[in-house]
């Protein structure tokens with residue numbers, strides 16, 4: 519039996535105010551598969567992505583990365599598991615440096631200190647080169663001609679693409695995307711969706727939370743519908759969109775359930 523790249527088993531989580539935000543959610547994503555999470559605003563999509571990213575332990579249930587219960591691992595092993603998961607969250611927070619250095623950031627922090635010091639020195643001496651994986655990742659989002667541009671000069675869409683490249687550059691097993699194209703124009707949206715397709719081709723398991731149901735249809739293999747923290751419907755995209763079994767999922771998909 520193949521091992522899921524990432525999975526949850528009966529995961530629940532509530533913030534400190536006590537209300538459960540994610541309740542008993544079980545899902546799994548295989549390598550080279552895209553799962554879209556859809557559902558009304560405030561329904562727990564971001565919280566579920568944070569649990570998948572191992573930011574916080576769930577109150578109940580398990581998060582499995584590569585088949586291993588991440589929170590049962592020793593902390594150094596859990597850190598290793600976390601490094602296999604790339605994330606692009608809504609707050610894309612780029613640094614005030616070049617596109618290339620922003621995209622290389624995840625790689626840099628994963629390297630041992632002596633290496634990092636050497637890179638710092640090379641940079642001072644004007645000898646720094648951009649790692650191939652970073653150029654590759656920037657090419658995936660159509661920005662390999664912008665290595666030396668300052669991040670501060672980028673449009674929102676370009677900045678989002680750099681954030682995507684940063685997550686891709688570390689060659690993750692899993693990519694988590696939270697509303698990756700909200701407020702982007704059609705061209706940037708298409709470029710991000712194309713990058714999702716390429717990540718999938720490379721065997722990365724992708725989870726994308728999106729408000730855009732057409733986007734879910736375009737990019738995903740499977741879809742999960744969240745409502746009030748519960749996954750009320752899941753399955754192959756065509757089946758869920760064309761014949762949702764759950765009444766509330768049907769209402770949400772048909773636009774009757776408006777939030």
Ligand SMILES: Nc1ncnc2c1ncn2[C@@H]1O[C@H](COP(=O)(O)OP(=O)(O)OP(=O)(O)O)[C@@H](O)[C@H]1O
Pocket residue numbers: 533534535539557558559560561562563564565566
């Ligand atoms: N840090 C926090 N502390 C307390 N409550 C929070 C926190 N973050 C989110 N929540 C609450 O948890 C619920 C789920 O929020 P979450 O951001 O996961 O939903 P979402 O489906 O991603 O929403 P959206 O589609 O609007 O981004 C909401 O009621 C939200 O107000």
